[in-house]
Amino acid sequence: MDDETEPDALERRPEARSLKVDDLMAELRRGRIRIPTFQRGLRWQRDDAAKLIDSLYRGYPVGTLLFWETGAPSADVRFGSLRISAPARGDAWWVVDGQQRLASLARVLLPAAPDEDEFALWFDLDEEKLGRPSREQGADGSRWLPMTEVLDSERLMQWVFRYAKGSEARRGMAFAVGKRIREYEIPAYLVRTDDERILREVLGRINSTGKRLNNEEVFDALHGGRAESRPATLSEIADDLEQLDFGRVDDKLLYRLLRALSGLDVFERTGGPLRLEDPGTAYGRTAAAAARVVQFLKTTAAMPRFELLPYKQPFVLLGRFFSLYPDPDPRSLDLLSRWLWRGALSGAHRGDAVFTRASLEGIGAGDESVAVQRLLSAVDQRPAALPDAAAPFNFRHAAAKLQALALLDLGPRDLETGERLPTARLFDAGAGGAALPAIVAGGSSGLAHSAANRILHPKRAGLVRLVEAVTDPDILASHGIPPAALAALRQGNEEAFWRLRAALLSAHYEGFFARRARWDEPDRPPIRALLIEEDA
Secondary structure, eight states, rough: OOTSSSSOOOOOOEEEEEEEEHHHHHHHHOOOOOOOSSSSSOOOOHHHHHHHHHHHHHTOOOOEEEEEEEEOEEEEEETEEEEEEEOEEEEEEEEEOEEEEEHHHHHHHOOSSSSSSSSEEEEETTEEEEEOOHHHHHOOTTTTEEEGGSSHHHHHHHIIIIIIOOOOOHHHHHHHHHHHHHEEEEEEEEEOOOOOHHHHHHHHHOOOOOOOOHHHHHHHHHHTSSSSOOSHHHHHHHHHHHHHOOOOOOOOHHHHHHHHTTOOOOSOOSSSEEEEEEEHHHHHHHHHHHHHHHHHHTTTTTOOOOGGGGGGGHHHHHHHHHOOOOOOOOOHHHHHHHHHHHHHHHTTSSHHHHHHHHHHHHHSSSSSHHHHHHHHHHOOOOSSSSOOOTTTTOTTTHHHHHHHHHHHHTBBTTTOOBOOEEEEEEETTGGTOHHHHHHHHTTTTGGGGGGGBBOOOOOOHHHHHHHHHHOHHHHHHTTTTOOHHHHHHHOHHHHHHHHHHHHHHHHHHHHHHHHOOOOOOOOOOOHHHHHTTTOO
């Protein structure tokens, strides 16, 4: 089906319903309501949930829900501390719009104990507001009604006669809160269609006043959770790759890889449909290809972290290659590494649609060696200049990532302990990594904003003092700091420090990039690819 054609109309109009909160929660408890794992995840906090419950109590509108009725396998569904064993059924309601609201309602109203979930809320029967009582306030058990008690009228009655029977006002308020929450009716639409193009169009048009779902989120909404084995979503693939100490791969990139492996155009124009009869196979194939790419990048190509990839599109091309040729010759792997570095240094891997489509076509040539040679022929143009250690440094740009890879090649060591710094630690934002902190903070000259003033080391207070205190020449060498530059820094001559270090780094860059790209070496295919079969 062409992406430009207009979508068909629904054969059956969406069924409009008004669902009471207690009915919605009953369906959720029975496992009928399923919430796909979008990239956005459950982002609401307890304050957001409190506003939602308060709106129910006060009768304010809370928006419309949209469900897709289709089959769902048995699964353990989790909302915070709440776990539900959902049986397989053919009429499950997959949440298209309303994920945050339904998950928040479940976490506030359904836990067995009042303080079991981080979203736990109480209703102040005196002040008529939601909150969480302090330790002193909590001593007055008749004032604070746990929201876990309001859905079941019998359970609420037991709470009232146990805690609030002595106060007519509080007793009346408790019953009013329960009635308003349970009987609040939320409008909902139920869509029944097997035409995924129509459903994708519906998904793409909802939330017109907010942020629209992007293509990978739409895909997971349609297919996520329908696979019976892990991974069942793009986010789960990213979670698994993250366990390889490679960092988190973008869901958008994984979605492009899945499209490439499914024989579809990577650059979809209007969200053309992916018709997957077996989502589990598609997710599994994508996960396997992505894992091979990560292994190659870490062990052969010297690009051990996702954050360090100068350009992201080669991840898709490599995934396509390893899917077709899962056990390539070592020589092919070496040539692929050259291709990766040459394209990064020349800028050929920026993600141009024409280049990417041609590369994908070349990879599918049916012969591993031919595919590699076609890739290499597309990046034979040498760059006019290499990344400059004295130029402005911005880690969002490819040139800065290339410089960071060159700094990593030096084997950076901890300035205080002298121990080799693990790559994962250097790019763990929680440990202060990923930004390549400045050695001298607040410098105003041009070199102050260059790589000559950056160091591949976790952020620490007074970093310049730590550098000045280093006496071990091996530690200095691991950060590309020559002794003369350190002497200038200790004397307060920051300009001389940056200039001397930039000169050393530039020389290191030239040698490092030459070793990785190997422009002057022959790119012959593996010997076995040159052998002619006797019958031929």
